Amino acid sequence: MADDHTHVQDFFTARAADWDARFPDDGPAYAAAVARLGLRAGDAVLDAGCGTGRALPFLRDAVGPGGSVLGADVTPAMLEAAVRAGRDRGARLLLADVARLPVRTGALDAVFAAGLIAHLPRPSENLRELARAVRPGGLLALFHPIGRAALAARQGRQITPDDLRAEPNLRPLLERSGWRLTSYTDESDRFLALAVPRD
Numbered sequence: 602m603a604d605d606h607t608h609v610q611d612f613f614t615a616r617a618a619d620w621d622a623r624f625p626d627d628g629p630a631y632a633a634a635v636a637r638l639g640l641r642a643g644d645a646v647l648d649a650g651c652g653t654g655r656a657l658p659f660l661r662d663a664v665g666p667g668g669s670v671l672g673a674d675v676t677p678a679m680l681e682a683a684v685r686a687g688r689d690r691g692a693r694l695l696l697a698d699v700a701r702l703p704v705r706t707g708a709l710d711a712v713f714a715a716g717l718i719a720h721l722p723r724p725s726e727n728l729r730e731l732a733r734a735v736r737p738g739g740l741l742a743l744f745h746p747i748g749r750a751a752l753a754a755r756q757g758r759q760i761t762p763d764d765l766r767a768e769p770n771l772r773p774l775l776e777r778s779g780w781r782l783t784s785y786t787d788e789s790d791r792f793l794a795l796a797v798p799r800d
Contacts, residue, residue: 609720613652613676621653621686628655630746630791635659635713637784637793638742644710645669649699649731650717652679654688656744660713661691671704673697700727707736715744718765725778732779732798741780743771745792752792766792 616623635656640646640663648656651672660670670692674680680694697703699717712731721727731741745752749767753760765771771794772782780796 610676610678613679618678618682621655621682624746627746631656631715631744632659634715634742634744634746634791634793635663637795638663638711638713638740640664640668640711643667645708646671646711646713647702647704647709647734648672648692649702649712649714650674650720651683651694652676652715653686654680654683654692654694656713656715657683657688657692666691669693671695671709673699673702675699700730702730702734704734706733709735709739711735711740711742713742713744715746718743724765724774728775728778728780735798737798737800739798741775741796743792743794743796746790748787748789748792750787751789766794768794 642665644664645668646660646664648660648671651657651674654672657670657672664670672683672692673695675696675698677696680696683689683694695703712735718724735741749760749764763770765774768785775782775796779799781799782794782796784795786793
């Protein structure tokens with residue numbers, strides 16, 4: 602999601618129409634990850650790089666009718682797929698770059714980001730922008746519905762030492778970006794890293 606979004610947009614535009622059909626069993630993993638956020642009624646939460654909005658209904662349920670749910674993505678076709686799936690009900694969808702979020706500093710209680718980190722051209726800067734948008738004591742969740750090894754196998758590749766999601770790489774990246782890693786899970790059926798803004 603750099604200033605030039607062409608590569609990311611081309612990749613996801615070509616896959617938007619059948620994205621949900623390709624991964625029909627991910628719902629429970631999304632629900633479990635959102636539950637780990639500990640969101641409360643009335644909270645404001647952003648799904649950064651929301652894609653087709655698979656997390657949005659779970660986020661809405663977590664924050665209740667008095668809460669605020671935003672879904673931001675840089676690919677119009679993915680947001681259109683979210684609308685077709687009805688996931689815009691109870692959420693505000695934004696065509697927006699996570700490098701320049703249209704939200705006030707400290708406006709959010711949490712950011713949920715499924716599969717986002719692999720698509721950030723400047724991860725440290727982009728994660729710093731997410732930290733700007735979250736209040737002190739808020740939370741960042743970096744999520745994927747399957748673990749790193751399972752994802753690599755699905756994509757026909759091997760995990761490499763420079764994988765940003767590997768804990769030895771992710772922890773210092775988050776530190777440089779204004780976050781402190783508090784929980785790290787990389788299992789066959791999920792990847793979930795939780796972080797809080799640094800003091």
